[in-house]
Structures are given as C-alpha cells and as structure tokens.
Amino acid sequence: MNKKLFVAGLALALGAGFTLNAVAQVKPEILVKQRQAAMTLQGKYFGPLAGMAQGKVPYDANTVARNVGYLQALSHMPWDGFNPSTSGVKSQALPAIYSDAAKFKEAQDRLTGAVDKLAAASKGGNEGAIKAAIGDVGKSCGGCHESFREKQ
Amino acid sequence: MNKKLFVAGLALALGAGFTLNAVAQVKPEILVKQRQAAMTLQGKYFGPLAGMAQGKVPYDANTVARNVGYLQALSHMPWDGFNPSTSGVKSQALPAIYSDAAKFKEAQDRLTGAVDKLAAASKGGNEGAIKAAIGDVGKSCGGCHESFREKQ
Numbered sequence: 001m002n003k004k005l006f007v008a009g010l011a012l013a014l015g016a017g018f019t020l021n022a023v024a025q026v027k028p029e030i031l032v033k034q035r036q037a038a039m040t041l042q043g044k045y046f047g048p049l050a051g052m053a054q055g056k057v058p059y060d061a062n063t064v065a066r067n068v069g070y071l072q073a074l075s076h077m078p079w080d081g082f083n084p085s086t087s088g089v090k091s092q093a094l095p096a097i098y099s100d101a102a103k104f105k106e107a108q109d110r111l112t113g114a115v116d117k118l119a120a121a122s123k124g125g126n127e128g129a130i131k132a133a134i135g136d137v138g139k140s141c142g143g144c145h146e147s148f149r150e151k152q
Numbered sequence: 153m154n155k156k157l158f159v160a161g162l163a164l165a166l167g168a169g170f171t172l173n174a175v176a177q178v179k180p181e182i183l184v185k186q187r188q189a190a191m192t193l194q195g196k197y198f199g200p201l202a203g204m205a206q207g208k209v210p211y212d213a214n215t216v217a218r219n220v221g222y223l224q225a226l227s228h229m230p231w232d233g234f235n236p237s238t239s240g241v242k243s244q245a246l247p248a249i250y251s252d253a254a255k256f257k258e259a260q261d262r263l264t265g266a267v268d269k270l271a272a273a274s275k276g277g278n279e280g281a282i283k284a285a286i287g288d289v290g291k292s293c294g295g296c297h298e299s300f301r302e303k304q
C-alpha cells in the first residue's frame with residue numbers, strides 16, 4: 001500500500017480528532033476534549049444504572065452487564081487528559097488536580113476499583129449487591145467531583 | 153440510604169451529562185454529544201495504532217493491546233446516538249444515515265468486525281498481521297465517513 005495515501009486516508013477517516021498521542025505532544029485543547037468525552041460517556045452508561053439503583057428504571061441484568069463492561073474501559077480514559085499543560089484551557093477542572101496530584105490519583109483509583117467491584121457483583125447476579133455496588137460507583141463520582149470539579 | 157439524597161447526590165455527581173436513557177427520551181443534543189464523544193475517543197485510541205502501522209510511531213505491543221481493548225468497547229458506542237430525532241441538530245452526519253439505514257448498519261458492523269479481528273491479531277502477536285489489521289480498521293473508519301459524514 002502507498003504509505004502517503006494510507007496516511008492521508010487515515011487523516012481523512014479520523015478527522016480533526018485524529019492525534020498521534022505517542023508522537024507529538026497532544027494539544028491541550030484536544031486533551032480537554034478527550035477527557036470530557038470520557039466523562040460524557042461515563043454519564044451515558046452509568047446513568048441508567050443509577051436509575052436502576054434508585055428504582056426509577058426497571059432492573060435489567062443485561063443492560064447492567066453491558067454498561068459495566070463499557071465502564072470498565074471508560075473509567076480509565078479521562079486521567080491522562082488532566083495534564084498540567086491543560087491548566088490554561090477553560091473547563092471545570094480545579095487547580096487541586098495538579099496541586100494535590102496524589103489525592104486526585106486516589107480518587108481515580110477509587111472509581112476504577114468501584115467499577116471493578118460492580119463488575120464482580122454483576123457476574124454474581126445478586127440484585128441487592130449489584131445495586132449497592134452501583135451506589136458505591138456513584139459515590140466515587142461524587143467524591144471526586146466534590147474535590148476536583150468546580151461547583152455547578 | 154435516603155433515596156432522595158441518593159438521587160440528588162448522583163445528579164450532582166454526574167452533572168449536566170446525566171441522563172436516564174432508559175427512562176425518558178434522551179434529548180437530541182445529548183445524543184449528538186454522546187456519539188461525538190465516542191468518535192473522539194475512537195480517535196484518541198486508534199490514532200497511535202495508525203501511527204504504528206504507518207511506521208511513524210515505534211511499535212509497542214502493550215499499547216496495542218490496551219488500545220484495542222478500549223476500541224472493542226468504543227466501537228459499539230456511537231450508533232444509538234444516530235437517532236432520527238437528532239437530524240435537526242447541527243453536525244456532520246449526512247441524511248443517508250437515516251435514508252439508508254441498512255448500509256449504515258453494515259458500515260457499523262464492518263468497524264466492530266475489523267476491531268475484533270485486530271483484537272485477535274493482537275493476541276496472536278504477529279506484528280505484520282497486527283499492522284495489516286490496523287489498516288483494515290482505518291479503512292472501515294474511512295469507508296463509513298465517505299458515505300455518511302460531510303466532507304471536511
């Protein structure tokens with residue numbers, strides 16, 4: 001395959017969001033867009049689970065299993081976007097993300113850990129345990145936002 | 153747990169992106185935001201793989217394995233966002249998405265199939281086969297954009 005054509009084709013295919021993270025420093029605006037994208041999708045797939053835990057949405061084990069699988073991937077995706085290079089880009093990220101990096105990392109690990117526990121509960125099939133685990137994921141979202149996101 | 157507090161806490165935790173997909177009709181603007189978020193993250197995690205296939209980025213099997221795992225989830229995420237209710241929202245989506253739904257579904261399946269093949273190749277560990285499979289994923293991106301996305 002003609003390499004130049006291949007590169008041009010990929011650039012066309014991927015559009016403006018195309019970035020070679022490993023090659024060049026990714027622009028701060030792109031990092032913010034990517035981390036916000038991960039948060040948006042966490043909301044998309046966690047929302048219905050929260051609704052089930054609250055009794056607002058009928059419990060559906062298949063939706064839980066699918067969404068939790070997605071969340072196991074998504075819960076790892078935002079964090080490399082919180083690079084100090086982005087601190088000048090307008091967003092709701094608070095400076096504590098960079099001034100208290102250890103606590104921010106703890107909050108990330110709390111989320112990924114809670115999602116993994118939810119995945120284990122989901123495989124176990126006990127609805128009560130699953131709903132409790134959903135609640136713990138929600139608390140980890142809230143705890144991190146409390147410390148590291150501008151009040152809305 | 154007090155349910156009202158729990159609901160309020162979750163709403164706070166999740167912010168404006170919080171939607172109960174299974175309860176209420178999700179607003180078209182949110183659907184567009186969510187599908188664009190999925191495309192953004194596909195770009196984030198496919199970009200470095202494309203760079204490796206092109207020889208622009210040093211080949212790294214661990215990055216391939218991680219990114220392909222993420223792409224297996226992400227490649228399923230955009231499609232329910234292309235609901236006819238969104239046709240009035242400004243985006244690059246072409247009307248053919250709705251007028252030729254069968255062809256659009258084929259293009260989705262081509263992507264998810266190509267990503268699954270890349271995942272299998274990644275497990276096999278043959279660098280040449282992996283790079284070829286990365287190329288096929290890129291072609292499936294480009295093929296779909298060619299038919300269903302406004303020219304950029």
